[in-house]
Amino acid sequence: MADYYFSVDISQQQFLQYYRGNITSVMVNTECGRSMEIDASHFRSFVSAYGVVGRFRITLDNNNRLIDLEEVG
Template sequence: MNQYHFSLNISYQTFLSHYNGAASSVQVITDNGLRLQLPALRFRPFLSQLGIRGRFRLTTDQNNKFIKLETL
């Protein structure tokens, strides 16, 4: 398994435009400098009135297939 750590700070309005189809993915840069592109729908469980903010850990399998996304 691979794990990637990153911080995210997206306002509520910005995220809604992503989720509603303006863009279907969110691009993040990990602590190690890797650029990852994830479907916006993966972040929906973390959406609050403030948007999406915090530290996250993405876990993938050896083929970089999504396993889970969690807050830290």
């Protein structure tokens, strides 16, 4: 398993594109320099009036499948 940290700042208006079906994934750059494409549905529980804003940790298994995504501050 591996943990990666990244920050996201997606406005509520931008994230509406997910609900409209115009986007399906979010591209992030981790703090260690790795680029990742994460299914936008994993961010649903983090949407607020400001959109999706914060620092996150993603945990992947040995096959790079998502185990957990959590906001860490």
